[in-house]
Every structure is written in C-alpha cells, then in structure tokens.
Amino acid sequence: MASPGTLSRADRRHKWSVKLSPFGFISPYFLIFGIFGLFPLLYTAFVSLQKRNLLDADAATFIGFGNYERLLLHDPYFWNAMGNTVSLWLMTTIPQILFALGIAHLLNRRLRGRTLFRMGMILPNITSVAAVTIIFAQLFGRDFGLVNWVLSWFGAGEVDWQAGTASSHTAIAAMVVWRWTGYHALIFLASMQAIPSTMYEAATLDGANGWQQFWRITVPLLRPQIIFSTVIATTGNMRLLAEPLLFNPGTAAATGGSDRQFQTAALYLYEQGFTKYDFGYSSAIALVLAVVTMLVAGLSYLVTRRIQTD
C-alpha cells in the first residue's frame, strides 16, 4: 500500500508512457522526413557549392558561392525562366481560384445528379499528368489541332501555339487550370456547406440579391480556404515541369521551345541537371527556387488575407 502523495511504480510508468507515446506515434513521420526531406535538402545545399558533373562525382571541386554568382548575376536564361514562371503563376492561379469559386457555388445548389457532378470535379486531377499534357499538346497543334480548327470558324485559325510566348503560356495555363480547378472547387464546396443558411435567409430579407450574397457572405467566409488554395496553387506552379516539358516533345524538350519561350524555372533546373549534367549548378537553382517559392507563397498569403470579412 503506497502512502498518499507518492505514486506507485506502475502509476509512474503510466505517466511516462502518456508523456512519451505521442512522440513515438509521430516519430515515423520525422524519420521519413529526415531521410527523404531534410537530408536531400542539406545535401543539395552541399552540392550547390561545388562544380560537379552529374556523371563524374569524383572530380567535384569546391567553388563556394560561384554557382550562385553565375546564376543570379550572369545567367539571362535563368531570369527568362523565372519570368515565364511568374507569368504562368498569374495565368494559372487567378483563373483557377475564380473558376473554382464559381463552380463550387453552382454545385452548392440543389441540382439533379449533384453527386455525379461533384465526383466529376476530381476526375481531371486524378488523370495522369503525362496523358493530359500529350492530349492538350495535340489539341493545341499547329496544323491539325482541334483548337485551331474551332478558331478557324471565326476566321482566326493557324495559331502556332508552341512558337509564341503568349500563345504557349495560354496553352500551358489551360492544362494547369483544367487539371486543378475541380480540386479547389471541392475544397470550397466543402466549406460552403458549413455556412449556416440563416445568414443567406437574413440577407434575402435585407434584399440582397444572389450576386451580393456570393461576394458579401460566401467569399469572405471562405477566406481560409482561399488562402490555402492560393498557397497550394502557388507552390505547385513554382514546380511546374511536366506540362512545359511534354508540350514540346522531341529532342529539344528541356529548353521549353525554340527560344525558351515557355521554359519554367523547374524546367531550367532539369535542363542544367540532366542535359548539361551540371549537378552543382542545378542544385543552386533548386535552392534559389525553394527560397523564391517561400517568398511568393508568403506574398500570395498576404494578398489573399486582405479579402474582407465584415
């Protein structure tokens, strides 16, 4: 019989178990993150300080910040790729969020076959990105593409989508928007359903029309989800690789067009690493890109946070 105030051995063991077991349960995540997340990051940082051929690691030499200097000060193609990335960021993120809001709003109504439409929203997202891109590249073909065929009805066919900067960005943005709009729409839809209907009823009594209700009630209350979607879309766009890579197949895929008109930063990284085998330089690009991604994500967070909640 233990005296009051002191714990039995069993009780003490129980107390430690309660304190420690959460760490045990989350440890697999940190172990896996350490191996597949943190270690590669640190290793990339290490390699970025070297002049190193991908195929010939033994001949690597330490050059300090030489790769960064070349990248940030002497490489117009990197800045070209960053420009394309920012352009595609604007051309994909804004339409994605707007379309997703509209679609979620429509799906939130009483519709026949509502579940079917809701499920259909996710279909583009679970389709293989390679397949999607190859099909879109066909649609945007110069000579026998469906898009040009439709445009020719209005006397505006014969667009060489790959050749121009604006036209190629439009085509790639179309792929990205098509693929991700449904995903965001479902997130918005889920939180729209959590908005109490009394708010809309009150608004109706006050004489607000549907449009006003959407902008004054729905959108402000969706602010956290809009922030989330914008940040996800932004980080995803910073890694945009497969769409521009496959939009320009053939031997020159990694350059993103004959004049690098749609080479994204991630594609430039790929070109330096796996075409030029410049492992040190591509590691430097990877780290710069990671920093830029964090900055842009932060920026988009600040912008979307300004959505009014009144």
Added chain:
Amino acid sequence: MRPKTTSRRIRLVAGAVCAGLAAVAALSGCGSGDSGGKVKLSLGLFGNFGYPALIKEYQAAHPNIEITERTAAYSDHHKNLAAHLATGGGAADIEAIDTGYVAQFKATPDKFVDLNTVGGDKLKDRWLSWKWAASQAKGGQQIGYGTDVGGLAICYRRDLFEKAGLPVDRDEVAALWPTWQAFFATGKRFQAHAPNGVKFMDGGPTVLNAIFGQAPVGYYDRSDKLVVDSNAALRQGWNQVVDAVKSNLSAGLLYSTPTWNTGFTQSQFATVTCPAWMMPKIKDQAPDTAGKWDVATVPGGGGNWGGSYLTVPKQGKHTKEAADLAAWLTAPEQQAKVFTSEGLLPSTPSLYDDPKISGYTNPFFNDAPVGKLFTDAAKNLNPQYQGPKAGDVQTEFGNAMQRVEQGKQDGAAAWQQLVGDVAKLQS
C-alpha cells in the same frame, strides 16, 4: 490492470516505430531476386532496334536467360541513362547509346564494363574501324559494341512528285540532285506545282543534320574543341537551309515530335532525309503510305547521321551474361537479320558484299534496292569525329532552325544566338 495496458501501449508504440522504419527500409532497398534461378537481363532501348525476334531466338538457345526490353523516347532514354549512372542504380543490363551521345558517356568509362576484358578485343575486326573507335574511351576501354550505322539517302513520295510534274523514277530523281544546291532548286520546282498544303521537305533540322553529316569536320575537332563558329562547311549548310526555309520549301516540323509524325500520315511533305533507321520509322508511323515512298541517293555523296551502340553498365548484376548477349546481338549474322526485317544498316563490313544484303529490296519503299544503296553509302562514308556533346549541339541547331522557321528570327540572328548557346555547353 494498469501495468498490463502500459506494456501493451509500449509494445504498440514500438510496433508503430518499427513499421515506419520497415517502410523506409523497404523503400530504400528495392532488391529484386532472380525468380526460378533464371538470369534476368533487361535491354534499355530507344526507337526501333528490331530485336524482339532475336530475343526469342536467344532465349530459346539459352533457357536460363530471360530478357526484357524497355523502350523510351530518344532524349528521355539518354537522360535517364545519365541519371541512372549518376545514382548508381536503375540502369538496364544493356543500354543502347546513340552516336550523338556516345562521346559524352565514354568520358566516364569506369561506369561501364570494359568490353575488351570480356572478349571484345577478339571481336574488334567485325566492325568498321571508325565505328569501333567511336565507342573507345581515351584510356582504351571499349564501352560499346556497334549496332547500326546511319548512312544517308533521301526518301521521297512518288505520288506527290508526280502531281508536281517531277520525274518519279529513282535514278532520274537522284539525277535531279547531285548537290544540295540542286536539291533545293528541285525543291523550288516542286513547290511551284505542289499539291495544296504539301511542302518539299519536312523541316530544316533534318536536312541540316544530313548536310552536317557529310562535312569532313563536324561540331568538334579531334582535340574535342567546339568549332561550330569557325567551321565554314556548317555555316554554308546553314545558309542554304535558311534560304530553303525562306523560299517556303519546309513544312516547319521538328523531327521526333508528334506533329512531325502526324506530318507523315497527313502527307505534309514530299521528301525526308533518310538514314537507314528512318525507314522503319516511316513504316511504323504511316503504314498507309506503303508503295508511295521511294529512296534515292543523297545529294553530295555519302555521309552519316546516327547509328548506335550497346553498352553494359557496371552496376548491372549479370554483366558477364549481358556482355555475351550484347556481343551476340551485334554479331554480323544478327545485324543481317535486323537489316532485312527493319532496314537498319549493319556496322559490320563483312556483310556489305553479301548478296543477301546488297540485293535486298524493300517492298514498302516501292521495292527500292536499299541494300545496294545503303551499303554503297556506307563504303563511301567518311567517318566524322563526334565530340563530347554532339547530341546537345545538334539539339541547339534544331532549336535555332526552328526559330527561323517560326519566323522569330532571321538566319543571322538565329546563328548568333546558337553560337552563344553552344559555347555554354563547353563550360
């Protein structure tokens, strides 16, 4: 009761951690055993090597060996191979490498089995001497056995030539273009009466590659120095093709792209530069055009574009068996079979006077005597030295010509940008 629950909890926690570790371990070590005692060999290829029948034959003769083939697109294949060599895992037991990339890979010979150590030194005389030399590293290590060589010819559409009022007989057609200048002049004649929507040639880059393949010196001199900006032969060829593009002779398609493939089925062009490996490509791409195509000699005599090697990466598990298979697949008997089934031109000169080879005609190409045509081309071929990044230089040339075809730049501006881009490959 409490102690019991606690120990169960501890066991549970330990189990969760172990499961996590096990998942990590399983992901990192993807070991694959050989099932049933069979030696499994994989072949990493691009394009059409014509091997399925040969693989069956080899497996029948070697019941303990099981061979799988995997094929990727040309540039993907070479990039994947580089990545697999760099990471030390994932390469096939036998990896094909194209002429444009072989110099780059032989710069790191320790990643490959030196075939001379597994009997390659005794087989050496099978191949054209320049073919053998091209896959030999500076230290003498042999990283690859030659498969085909490109050779050069022009494939042309008889039906479209007829519609444009040009001769269709292959000797008469060849007589139209003894030189590239005459070739482009013929193009202008063709274009003047061409059927609607048909251009004389598929695109600038293919023609450019053919012209460059004939030059005594290509992108590099023998000390591996890039000579693109000082090589007058390249500049002259460039100017000729730019002029042809300006004269509206080109369909503006870049080879190995889906739009180019569509060009074959939609009859968008009447001629295409035809190394021997192009023939199976056309046949696979546009089977409906059988009999409409024919083959004529290339302007300017011989020349080479393409051709491949089979290498054995050291990281493979069964390098001895893989080397044996590579030697067998590239032996003259097998090259002869690939020639008669797919038209790939052998790199083993002992076959060139074999009547089975030199007398071979191809029904798809209107029974053109491709055997004679290509063996003649191979005999006349002046081997061109391929420098370290020849494949990448070729890509840059493709991009530069595309800029002209897309109307983004004129010939001089595209050339200037090209020279800068190529110089960056050197660093």
